[in-house]
Amino acid sequence: MMEPENGHRAHGFSSAFFLDSDEIIMELDLKGSETVMDAGCGDGHNAIKILEDYNHEGIVYAVDVYDASIEDMETYKRDNNVENLINIEADITEGIPGVDGESVDVILMVNVFHGFKASRKLDEAVDELARIIKKDGKIAIMDYKAWDVPKGPPTQYRSSPDDLENLFNSHGLKKIYLNEDIGEDIPQGKSHFLIMFAKD
Numbered sequence: 001m002m003e004p005e006n007g008h009r010a011h012g013f014s015s016a017f018f019l020d021s022d023e024i025i026m027e028l029d030l031k032g033s034e035t036v037m038d039a040g041c042g043d044g045h046n047a048i049k050i051l052e053d054y055n056h057e058g059i060v061y062a063v064d065v066y067d068a069s070i071e072d073m074e075t076y077k078r079d080n081n082v083e084n085l086i087n088i089e090a091d092i093t094e095g096i097p098g099v100d101g102e103s104v105d106v107i108l109m110v111n112v113f114h115g116f117k118a119s120r121k122l123d124e125a126v127d128e129l130a131r132i133i134k135k136d137g138k139i140a141i142m143d144y145k146a147w148d149v150p151k152g153p154p155t156q157y158r159s160s161p162d163d164l165e166n167l168f169n170s171h172g173l174k175k176i177y178l179n180e181d182i183g184e185d186i187p188q189g190k191s192h193f194l195i196m197f198a199k200d
């Protein structure tokens with residue numbers, strides 16, 4: 001596995017190598033004082049970018065099931081004296097401890113969601129996202145298009161935006177935004193889509 005650019009350990013391929021963090025975070029239209037969660041943060045490069053460049057007054061949660069990723073985020077927090085970063089080791093499909101219901105303004109998940117399809121835990125994951133998101137908050141899912149191309153997860157674990165819309169609709173969430181022109185340039189076009197959901 002390639003070592004993430006920031007040296008933090010990640011259980012998976014860090015998108016720092018091939019996705020533009022700013023392109024993704026700009027989609028969130030942050031005002032600077034929100035409670036934002038990088039869910040499945042991996043090496044934490046998006047969480048750190050949000051903290052350092054976009055959300056000075058707010059709170060950032062970095063959540064991952066991989067203990068080493070969270071240890072490295074704790075080291076970053078300590079070394080840089082960052083008070084508004086909360087790192088949580090948790091399996092999203094089993095619930096994120098310490099996060100109250102309807103307390104998060106923005107949830108970002110980059111290259112994480114296909115894993116729930118692989119583990120057949122889609123409903124459990126969406127239930128937890130629906131629990132913690134505020135009434136006027138938004139959940140942004142960015143993932144690989146459901147194309148049969150070599151880079152990225154196996155085709156059977158990919159979802160289309162329509163698949164995700166049906167899934168989130170069944171949990172009381174509605175689509176508020178879709179960008180299908182984002183990510184890496186590959187021969188077939190842009191590699192990813194970013195879709196956002198909010199409470200109905």
Ligand SMILES: C[S@@+](CC[C@H](N)C(=O)[O-])C[C@H]1O[C@@H](n2cnc3c(N)ncnc32)[C@H](O)[C@@H]1O
Pocket residue numbers: 010011012013014015016039040041042043044063064065066069090091092093109110111112115
């Ligand atoms: C491909 S990496 C992407 C990391 C990061 N979002 C990025 O864009 O570089 C997927 C990450 O999701 C985490 N993950 C997978 N399933 C999870 C779950 N059920 N709960 C929390 N984190 C999970 C993995 O540990 C890994 O760090």
